[in-house]
Amino acid sequence: MQLDRRDIEILRVLSREGRITKTALAEKVGLSPTPCWERLKKLESAGIIVGYHAEIALKRIGPHVTVFMAAELADHTAARFRIFEDEVRRRDEITACWALGGGYDYLLQVIARDIDAYQRLVDDLLEAHIGLARYFTYIVTKPVKGAGVPPLALIAGLGAAEDSSA
Known part of the structure; x- marks a missing residue:
């Protein structure tokens, strides 16, 4: 279209x-x-x-922590990627996941009640034998900018006029 x-x-x-x-x-x-x-x-x-x-104000519901986890898989076969991605889709705490090129294999966004709950999730993922070789944890200390509105006009090749309006 x-x-x-x-x-x-x-x-x-x-x-x-x-x-x-x-x-x-x-x-x-x-x-x-x-x-x-x-x-x-x-x-x-x-x-x-x-x-x-x-858009939900999570702070008003209860305490929580947002964590980004960079993940590396042990081997890079299509089957292993499918296994990992299927497990990620099953986990409600993992609210977003992106496959990456050029470094880590995946970037996951996790929302957990606290750091202990996050660590239990990681332990479960490691015990699930889904190929997770290494992971790196980055704890969000404060949100600066959310997902927001993507630059729709630029993506559609129409210029940025509408995207810069408030």
């Missing part, structure tokens, strides 16, 4: 305000409700919009 600036603006607004009404979305992107709704449905049908999520 070829995106234009209106599509990008719809995506940008939804990235910031997922619960916005269709009428308010249309108003913000400068369309009438019906054409805006049609564009939104096309974006969903094309698999560009894959879901709507809430």
